[in-house]
Amino acid sequence: MLPDLTTEEDIRCLVDSFYNRVDQDELLGPVFNGFAHVNWASHLPAMYDFWSSVLFGTSRYKGRPFPKHIPLPIGAAHFQRWLQLFNQTVDAHFSGPTATDAKARALSIATLFEHRLSHRSSLNIL
Numbered sequence: 583m584l585p586d587l588t589t590e591e592d593i594r595c596l597v598d599s600f601y602n603r604v605d606q607d608e609l610l611g612p613v614f615n616g617f618a619h620v621n622w623a624s625h626l627p628a629m630y631d632f633w634s635s636v637l638f639g640t641s642r643y644k645g646r647p648f649p650k651h652i653p654l655p656i657g658a659a660h661f662q663r664w665l666q667l668f669n670q671t672v673d674a675h676f677s678g679p680t681a682t683d684a685k686a687r688a689l690s691i692a693t694l695f696e697h698r699l700s701h702r703s704s705l706n707i708l
């Protein structure tokens with residue numbers, strides 16, 4: 583029986599384990615490391631704040647995540663992989679209402695991002 587996500591330490595565990603998978607993934611790794619040259623030392627703490635705000639309502643995250651994704655070379659396959667890795671990470675460590683909530687929130691945000699990004703090319707002619 584796995585524990586639910588309840589503490590900030592749990593959030594750090596989730597985020598660290600997830601981006602460890604992303605970093606090594608052959609589809610997503612090159613986007614983060616090659617295209618975006620992500621500074622993991624600052625990206626990971628931003629993601630602790632983001633997930634703490636989403637799941638625990640701490641309001642620590644003050645940014646606007648969507649614009650950072652506009653220049654990225656990503657589409658449906660990337661979002662599918664992102665969600666697969668996220669769900670696998672949650673299920674490997676946690677189980678319970680907040681773990682279920684984390685997967686539901688990830689799905690709805692990913693769906694929204696993917697939908698908004700799909701309009702990038704049609705806006706180019708305007």
Ligand code: HEM
Pocket residue numbers: 610613614618619620621625628629632645646647650651654656660661664687688691692695
């Ligand atoms: C294929 C899917 C995705 C890719 C490749 C991707 C990639 C990235 C990259 C490269 C950054 C910029 C890091 C930086 O330079 O600071 C970023 C930031 C971020 N992403 Fe994603 N992302 C994806 C999906 C998502 C989803 C589904 C969520 C939310 C559930 C999300 C939440 C964020 C947040 C909160 C930031 C931080 C923005 C900030 O620094 O304020 N991303 N992402």
